[in-house]
Amino acid sequence: MNEPARATRIQVAISHHDPYVATGIAALLRSRADFAVLAGDSPEAGSADVLVADHARGLQPALPRRRGARPVAVLVVSDQRTSWQIRRAVDAGVRGYLLQDTTAEELSEAVRSIAAGRRYLSCAVADLLLDSLVQAVPTARELDVLQLIARGLSNKDIGRLLGIGEGTVKTHVKAILAKLGESTRIGAIAEALRRGLLPDEAPALPAPPLPAASAPAFSCA
Incomplete structure (x- = not known):
């Protein structure tokens, strides 16, 4: 042939x-x-x-x-x-x-x-x-929060880095725990790793939002 x-x-x-x-x-x-x-x-x-x-x-x-x-x-x-x-x-x-x-x-x-x-x-x-x-899928913002939880950051620090309020972070954390079927952050991290939701290497931390501009400080002798 x-x-x-x-x-x-x-x-x-x-x-x-x-x-x-x-x-x-x-x-x-x-x-x-x-x-x-x-x-x-x-x-x-x-x-x-x-x-x-x-x-x-x-x-x-x-x-x-x-x-x-x-x-x-x-x-x-x-x-x-x-x-x-x-x-x-x-x-x-x-x-x-x-x-x-x-x-x-x-x-x-x-x-x-x-x-x-x-x-x-x-x-x-x-x-x-x-x-x-059959698994609920975290949103893009929830994945951002999840990665920072895996870095050991507090809600306050996560909010500062992502430029969102601490209350908003708490809402995202609650949603993450529900979607992963876990009741603790440690359990959520373990389940996220099992599902492949977290990268093998920790991503670089995002830069915090710049503070509002303020008048320059002057001193005189």
């Missing part, structure tokens, strides 16, 4: 932060006759049918696209396996999600499905996504 012509192959661009994972994905796909594998930074990548990427790059694909071209369909292959991380990816428009221990057969099937306009989630990912759908 003749190998499919390049024009009829599924064009797959690969952009993964781990070069070993990227090399492995490329080798697996090149072993299939119906794929043409492109480097994510190559000029041809802008016309790819599917982009295989890590979690961060999959949420914000940076492939140059021709004017009027449809957005690239993204397949995430990642070790990020918490329900919240998967939920974020799906909400961002990712068409498929696999864990890095996927098989060559499942990787190939996922790429073919996405190229055909369908979605593809591995069974493990689908189970995690279903778990996230």
Whole structure:
């Protein structure tokens, strides 16, 4: 049987932060006759049918696209396996999600499905996504407060850093505890870590709002 012509192959661009994972994905796909594998930074990548990427790059694909071209369909292959991380990816428009221990057969099937306009989630990912759908999702501001709670800050300090009143902070904390199903800050932090709501590294603290300008002070001898 003749190998499919390049024009009829599924064009797959690969952009993964781990070069070993990227090399492995490329080798697996090149072993299939119906794929043409492109480097994510190559000029041809802008016309790819599917982009295989890590979690961060999959949420914000940076492939140059021709004017009027449809957005690239993204397949995430990642070790990020918490329900919240998967939920974020799906909400961002990712068409498929696999864990890095996927098989060559499942990787190939996922790429073919996405190229055909369908979605593809591995069974493990689908189970995690279903778990996230029954969990209340903290708002962006609540996540800001949650990160500062994890830094050990008091309500007063959180309010000062975010430029909001202490009473507003208390309202956010109460909502966070309810959404995470916990009664204490320590329990909320543990549950947030389990769900992947907190980053692996603590973010830089935001700068506090500048105080209102006041008249300069003068002294005289």
